[in-house]
Amino acid sequence: MSVGTGYEEIGILKEIAELLNEGTDTKDVLSGVLKRLLHVTGLQTGWIFLIDEKGVHRLVADEALPPALANDHKQRMCQGKCWCVNKYNNRQLTKASNIMECKRIEDAIEERAGETCGLTHHATVPLRAGQERFGILNVGSPNKTHFEKNELALLEAVAFQIGTALKRIKLTQREQETALAAERNRLARDLHDSVNQLLFSLSLTARAGVEMTQTNEIKQTFSYIQDLAQEALGEMRALIWQLRPQGLENGLVSALRSYADMLGLSIETKVTGAASIPGKVEEAMWRIGQEALANCKKHSQTTAAVLLFQASKEGVMMTIKDTGCGFHYDEQLEIPSLGLKNMKARTEALHGHFHLTSKPEMGTEIEIHIPF
Numbered sequence: 001m002s003v004g005t006g007y008e009e010i011g012i013l014k015e016i017a018e019l020l021n022e023g024t025d026t027k028d029v030l031s032g033v034l035k036r037l038l039h040v041t042g043l044q045t046g047w048i049f050l051i052d053e054k055g056v057h058r059l060v061a062d063e064a065l066p067p068a069l070a071n072d073h074k075q076r077m078c079q080g081k082c083w084c085v086n087k088y089n090n091r092q093l094t095k096a097s098n099i100m101e102c103k104r105i106e107d108a109i110e111e112r113a114g115e116t117c118g119l120t121h122h123a124t125v126p127l128r129a130g131q132e133r134f135g136i137l138n139v140g141s142p143n144k145t146h147f148e149k150n151e152l153a154l155l156e157a158v159a160f161q162i163g164t165a166l167k168r169i170k171l172t173q174r175e176q177e178t179a180l181a182a183e184r185n186r187l188a189r190d191l192h193d194s195v196n197q198l199l200f201s202l203s204l205t206a207r208a209g210v211e212m213t214q215t216n217e218i219k220q221t222f223s224y225i226q227d228l229a230q231e232a233l234g235e236m237r238a239l240i241w242q243l244r245p246q247g248l249e250n251g252l253v254s255a256l257r258s259y260a261d262m263l264g265l266s267i268e269t270k271v272t273g274a275a276s277i278p279g280k281v282e283e284a285m286w287r288i289g290q291e292a293l294a295n296c297k298k299h300s301q302t303t304a305a306v307l308l309f310q311a312s313k314e315g316v317m318m319t320i321k322d323t324g325c326g327f328h329y330d331e332q333l334e335i336p337s338l339g340l341k342n343m344k345a346r347t348e349a350l351h352g353h354f355h356l357t358s359k360p361e362m363g364t365e366i367e368i369h370i371p372f
Helices: 007-022 026-041 067-078 083-089 103-110 149-212 216-243 252-263 279-299 338-349
Strands: 045-051 057-063 097-099 122-129 132-140 266-272 304-311 315-322 353-358 364-371
Touching: 007 026, 007 149, 026 045, 026 057, 026 132, 026 149, 045 083, 045 122, 057 067, 057 132, 067 103, 083 097, 083 122, 083 132, 122 149, 132 149, 149 216, 216 252, 252 266, 252 279, 252 304, 279 304, 279 315, 279 338, 279 364, 338 353, 338 364
Parallel strands: 266 304
Antiparallel strands: 045 057, 045 132, 097 122, 122 132, 304 315, 315 364, 353 364
């Protein structure tokens, strides 16, 4: 690692800062910054772990990992403990430090898991902004066993920049979520006060037309208009419910039960366990549950559904199933509908698991598991 002083280090920090200020996607930002950091410092290998409040680490960026660490889809990096993660979780890692040896590399050598390309040691530095901690940055090079004070000082400055950017991204995402919720509420109010009232008036007018006319053909026309207005009112109520759920304050299962009632579905529910569900998880499961129940109503050719909900301190599992007509589904092929794809995407965005089972005349089952 060839790090100069003065203007050279300021130049490196300026480059990193510009990269960090450009993006809002955490993974893309960290991958770009890591690649640039290694290039300007002459280091070869690096990786970034984000670590949650429970001490569980997640590999979000890496560059030039040796085969011993990159094999099997980087499983060695994604699982198990190591000294740097342990030190971070024990709050013993407060500044940039030399990690004398890398446990993951040691284990790989012992297990003959592949070529290590001379990488044995790395420097590690916590990513933080004030009192808020996000994870660690690790960098190393073949046959480099020690980092000088000025090298560690530069890494610490870069890590502080990364931590500040992560906090900015987190706050931006929170603001966007708040703004989205406010916009949903506004749209729901507007739909209720305008379109919903117009449809209700149309329905009443058509009903009056049926009662006032004596001509059979005109009666049928007004009756048809009334039926269309009632159907549109039902669709509008469902849309308003999706935008601004009434009853979610009483719990997710209660809200889904009410939504099923509104759709005209008979729903059997079973709840086991208890846990405080994070807001993001509750929102995602609410949207997934709505989509699944709407599919039951539209496609299953049955009016009955079952909702199973299991909560624990590790996460939540929700199953929605029906005994309707079902359809051909092969897990090896692409998911057939946009609604199902959206459910899967919402689940995986929270590092959850989505499982769909369906066969003709045997119904459909959707199982969602989201860890905390």
